[in-house]
Amino acid sequence: MMRKHTLAILVNDQPGVLQRVCGLFGRRGFNIDSISVGGTEESGLSRMTVVTTGDDRTIEQIEKQLSKLIDVIRIQDVSSKPMVSRELALIKLEAEPSIRPEILGIVETFRASVIDVGPKHMIIQAVGDLSKLDAIIELLRPYGISELSYTGATAMTRGS
Template sequence: MIRHTISILVNDQPGVLQRVSGLFGRRGYNIESITVGQSEEPGLSRMVIVTIGDDKTIEQIEKQLYKIIDVIKVVDFSLKPMVARELALIKVKAEPSERPEILGVVETFRASVVDVGPASLMVQAVGDTDKIDAMIELLKPYGIRELSRTGVTALVRGNV
């Protein structure tokens, strides 16, 4: 099974997100992450869905997506050179004595501290999923109080 990043261009209409995510649920396909936002075209939104499946499964998902009237274009980015990013906000328990160590982790991952509390730090990290996962693992021993991740958003590299 391979992780696939699928870009779906859709009409910006109420209910489209529900119809697309419902298709995955009805077919028993898991969505690892989903992001939706404006696209370069007025009136169209871009969904980026990360799912796991073999080539046959992804081909079936693509065919089913095209049956949804508001779906304009479906592209599997997985076999193309792409830039994929995710944002995470991580609130870490951070007593003053632990802060230098935590800041070392933050700097290593080129993340930034966006809020400082009396006993916590909020860290913002941007990068691919593996980078975010690795940073979270290194921060766990300090105590993660809260965590929020956006999910993956992606575009194909170059002039394609």
């Protein structure tokens, strides 16, 4: 059965590692729905969070292929365990002062925040899972979204 999988990949923090991981996905015909990379608690290592869609056999193939890359330390399918996953969206609206109270009502409902305000615009930051971000975007769309940017998911398993 095809479903989304979130892979946490611990890698050496070296130039070209991201390119090799993405290249592996591309060469094998696997799609990356989102990817984010950042530092870890251990110096010299980075964590890649890759969201991809596939059946269990496909994910197993991806994990086997990734484990062959020299800078890959560990791969974990965190979607198969209790996990916390978040994405960030920045949403720029063309917002005259007269409609801002309505927008603020939506922002507060989603526990988002206004991070920039100008004479005719505002930028909203929303954090959550993809369904939450999709919901706030749909409610803000009638106000005129002029720019939108998502991060990829970042995730970790719950507990120890």
